[in-house]
Amino acid sequence: MTEPQSLAGGPSRPGGPRAAANHAPAAASAVDLTKVHGSGDARVVALERVSVSFREGEFAAIMGPSGSGKSTLLQCLAGLESCTSGAARIGDTDLTRLSDGQLTRLRRDHVGFVFQAFHLIPTLTVSENIALPLTLAGRTPDRQWLDTLVEAAGLGARLGHRPAQLSGGQQQRVACVRALAGRPRIVFADEPTGNLDSRSAAEILALLRRCVRELGQTVVMVTHDPVAASYADRVVFLADGRIVDELLGPTPDQVLGRMRTFDANLGISYWSGPA
Numbered sequence: 381m382t383e384p385q386s387l388a389g390g391p392s393r394p395g396g397p398r399a400a401a402n403h404a405p406a407a408a409s410a411v412d413l414t415k416v417h418g419s420g421d422a423r424v425v426a427l428e429r430v431s432v433s434f435r436e437g438e439f440a441a442i443m444g445p446s447g448s449g450k451s452t453l454l455q456c457l458a459g460l461e462s463c464t465s466g467a468a469r470i471g472d473t474d475l476t477r478l479s480d481g482q483l484t485r486l487r488r489d490h491v492g493f494v495f496q497a498f499h500l501i502p503t504l505t506v507s508e509n510i511a512l513p514l515t516l517a518g519r520t521p522d523r524q525w526l527d528t529l530v531e532a533a534g535l536g537a538r539l540g541h542r543p544a545q546l547s548g549g550q551q552q553r554v555a556c557v558r559a560l561a562g563r564p565r566i567v568f569a570d571e572p573t574g575n576l577d578s579r580s581a582a583e584i585l586a587l588l589r590r591c592v593r594e595l596g597q598t599v600v601m602v603t604h605d606p607v608a609a610s611y612a613d614r615v616v617f618l619a620d621g622r623i624v625d626e627l628l629g630p631t632p633d634q635v636l637g638r639m640r641t642f643d644a645n646l647g648i649s650y651w652s653g654p655a
């Protein structure tokens with residue numbers, strides 16, 4: 381089996397910190413985005429006038445305490461949640477102006493999603509799981525692109541296996557390849573390493589890093605883990621539904637330092653996930 385190389389040694393960025401991404405157009409952006417859940421006594425302002433842009437070819441991490449709005453931001457940007465006010469854009473398209481049908485098509489054709497739970501179909505093989513979204517969309521898979529992804533994910537020898545025959549890390553690699561199979565404009569990953577041991581997590585992060593660096597993909601990932609965040613080009617910090625800071629070219633120690641500063645200044649704890 382071909383396993384991904386250099387997976388345990390942390391991120392490497394031979395191209396230097398994201399020079400290209402800084403000048404690239406936005407793959408996704410929030411503009412003055414507010415999201416309110418519920419009403420009356422159950423009313424929760426999950427996002428309050430958030431404006432942020434994620435550039436094409438960028439690997440961004442979103443961090444923040446539990447309940448700070450990370451998943452809500454991802455869901456609004458991916459068109460899985462509606463916005464209460466403001467806009468969520470994929471490229472230049474304002475999702476708040478689309479009909480349900482248009483939104484479904486945009487999500488299907490331009491957005492990939494990786495969840496903490498892998499959400500593979502147990503009765504299908506790896507190969508079938510990877511191709512499923514394309515098949516359902518009536519699209520012909522680009523075999524060369526799929527081969528590139530499968531090779532990058534080290535799944536070449538596993539294509540005929542079913543999910544139960546794979547480790548958690550391998551299953552999540554399948555989920556990543558599935559999310560990337562249709563060459564989406566952007567991939568959103570919500571705690572993709574949350575269910576994995578540190579070695580498997582490193583493999584997933586290296587795969588995402590490589591897809592950004594070598595294949596030009598755009599990835600926005602929610603994480604609680606400073607080491608995971610250090611694989612990104614940029615970390616955006618949320619607290620209480622607002623963006624409070626960002627860090628470029630982060631190292632784990634820098635991310636940790638920033639988290640401790642927020643703990644001290646805001647009286648909140650970032651330690652809601654694995655330390």
Ligand SMILES: Nc1ncnc2c1ncn2[C@@H]1O[C@H](COP(=O)(O)OP(=O)(O)OP(=O)(O)O)[C@@H](O)[C@H]1O
Binds near residue numbers: 417418426444652
């Ligand atoms: N469907 C919902 N209905 C009501 N409130 C919600 C809903 N989804 C999220 N919330 C609330 O919105 C706020 C932000 O939630 P969100 O899940 O985005 O935070 P998070 O930063 O991703 O948290 P965690 O790290 O714990 O996953 C929280 O107060 C949460 O309880």
